[in-house]
Amino acid sequence: MDAREQDEQLVAAELARYDRELRRYRKLRSRIEADFARRIEAAGFRYFQVTARVKSRESFERKVRRAPDREVRDILGVRIIAHFEGDLPGMEQVVREALIVDDDSWIDKSALLPLDAFGYRSVQFVGLLPDGQQAPGDDAEPTGTQLEVQLRTALSDTWSELEHDFRYKSARQLPREVDRLFALSAALLEQADDNLDLIRRQVEEARTAAPTGDGGGERGYIGRFIQYDGDSRSLDQIITAALDVPFGAVTGTGRELRSVVRAAGWLQYDALAEGFAEYSELGRRLAIACASSTHDILLTDAEPQRPPRSFRGIGVYWTAMAAALVAGASLRESRVPDGRLAEYGVVARHLFEHPDASALATRSRYEQAAAPVGTLDDASFAPIVLD
Numbered sequence: 001m002d003a004r005e006q007d008e009q010l011v012a013a014e015l016a017r018y019d020r021e022l023r024r025y026r027k028l029r030s031r032i033e034a035d036f037a038r039r040i041e042a043a044g045f046r047y048f049q050v051t052a053r054v055k056s057r058e059s060f061e062r063k064v065r066r067a068p069d070r071e072v073r074d075i076l077g078v079r080i081i082a083h084f085e086g087d088l089p090g091m092e093q094v095v096r097e098a099l100i101v102d103d104d105s106w107i108d109k110s111a112l113l114p115l116d117a118f119g120y121r122s123v124q125f126v127g128l129l130p131d132g133q134q135a136p137g138d139d140a141e142p143t144g145t146q147l148e149v150q151l152r153t154a155l156s157d158t159w160s161e162l163e164h165d166f167r168y169k170s171a172r173q174l175p176r177e178v179d180r181l182f183a184l185s186a187a188l189l190e191q192a193d194d195n196l197d198l199i200r201r202q203v204e205e206a207r208t209a210a211p212t213g214d215g216g217g218e219r220g221y222i223g224r225f226i227q228y229d230g231d232s233r234s235l236d237q238i239i240t241a242a243l244d245v246p247f248g249a250v251t252g253t254g255r256e257l258r259s260v261v262r263a264a265g266w267l268q269y270d271a272l273a274e275g276f277a278e279y280s281e282l283g284r285r286l287a288i289a290c291a292s293s294t295h296d297i298l299l300t301d302a303e304p305q306r307p308p309r310s311f312r313g314i315g316v317y318w319t320a321m322a323a324a325l326v327a328g329a330s331l332r333e334s335r336v337p338d339g340r341l342a343e344y345g346v347v348a349r350h351l352f353e354h355p356d357a358s359a360l361a362t363r364s365r366y367e368q369a370a371a372p373v374g375t376l377d378d379a380s381f382a383p384i385v386l387d
Helices: 003-042 057-066 085-096 154-168 176-208 216-228 230-243 253-263 269-290 314-327 338-353 359-369
Strands: 048-054 076-082 100-108 123-130 144-153
Touching (some): 003 057, 076 085, 085 176, 176 216, 216 253, 230 269, 253 314, 269 314, 269 338, 269 359, 314 338
Antiparallel strands (some): 048 076, 123 144
């Protein structure tokens, strides 16, 4: 059998597989759209669109024939369209939590462009939809349905679709002037995406700039930061995923959050931004080491009956907590008992002095030494030791 006959057999086998699985793929498409939209909305995002699709048989066959010996991994695909470019990293993190991601497949199309060029911008990767037999972290080979994920802004999506139809489906060579116009349009759309993020930040700042009688001025700059700073939102998602707890609204977080931000000395927006940039990595490690994943994350001892729940701003909370504890600042306004704060202080200083120490290993050591939840008595608290 020659190479051509072998290729035809491979193509026929792949087409037969496509036909067998088509009905299942179509059912999965609707489920994926609904599930991903629910997850993204639950994470606090408002402006987005989720669209899943099954590759047509004709398109599938063309791709197989181009490389018969290479697996087609995008029969099932989902596209996440964000109205604001600043939302894309957070949305990507949400989607990753639903999949077993092949990180080698991750591509940022914009990174492939020359520094002085503008063009197609999209983040793409392939992940597995677990079928129930396999969970992340198992030693066995992952099983499940492969799904290609694309994340891009609405403006980038419009541009790429038009460019694909006008440029790559054209029957003849396009004039050089058309190429120049495509490049110019891509540059303008990239600037428009940046402008939309800036507009959103400035509109929100204008809405919350004026102090109110209930402390709105302070709430304003902290609220603006946790709402619109991309690094803050990403850290919220990272900590939530690391602790594996639900994300949503938690009563009483505002007061507690403001107490630790004040203790850190971050009394203005710029101070908060600078402090967060300096201490966010320590805050992440402190949260992983200390935050409860079986009781209320903030007030474990004050309200031990509440279940754990993450919230928007959890990254700022633990970052400010870490900064205040390392600096030896007073946290008298916090509702966390003094004994528990003393424990957190020992852990924060240990992580600060040992930047290469594993947060998970530190968590294990801390759990063995910490006072049990709900039984902490400040009067008889015995300091713990990690070093």
